[in-house]
Amino acid sequence: MGLLQENDTKFENMTLTEFDKLPRDQQERYEFVDGMVMMSPKATLIHQMLITNLIIGLGPYFKGKTCKVFSEAEIKLKNDIFIPDISILCDPDQFSGARYEDTPTIIIEVLSPATRSYDLFTKLNKYQMAGVKEYWIVDPKSQNITIHHFELSEADIYIRGEVLTTPLFKGLELALDDVFET
Template structure:
């Protein structure tokens, strides 16, 4: 994850208001964290496959429910803008034309070498402080998903052969073998 530098434009020490005034094509896909515009790297094929498998696994459960599954939705948390790989958003009143304004029920990030420390530290702390209920960290290398349940200060690690469940959504089960199937 790197700081974005564009010719004739300085993207650090910016306010959220200044970020929002940028032309939409200059802010599309960028995160805004602690006054800096962050440019995520292009996702690898395995990264994309895991996101696809998660959406396929989550989709049927949320069909017809208030909560919805989104890939790369812009999320405003206090004065920061994040774009989780996947988010589960439950409050229809928090959608604006541009983004979801408030914490998602669940934020999901797939680790990559370029974003590993950012996802494991910065996002973990920011999500917890902003009121995200659960943060799922998908590790393609170890083929695990760590679920941080912030409301009860617990973290569970799910491995292949298990089913990921959450008290947030009764009856939701994700087979880890399906998520990490290639």
């Protein structure tokens, strides 16, 4: 994760309006955090497989419900723009074009070497301050998922062989063996 162009200071201290006017390269993901344009490269094959497995695992539970599973939806949180790997969005009226302008119920990020510290620190703090109810951090290296339950001020770690549940959605179960199957 880095600035849009490392040596170009015009991408620092910009406004959200200026960010929205930037041309977008379809090969990159752009986020806007604390007045800086951040980009991350395309996801690796393992990263993509984990996202796919998560969507396949979560999809049936949310079928026919108001809350829906989204991959790489652009989310506006206060004055920042994030593109989480996966988000559970529960108010369809909060979409403004391709951007969701409300707080997601759940955000899921799959760690990668390029974004690990950004996901574990910056995003964790930003998501908590914005009122996200749960932040799931998927670690391909250790094959576990940490769920930060912000409203409860606690976290749970699920490992292979376990079934993930959440108090937010009664009956939702996600087998970690299925998530980490590659």
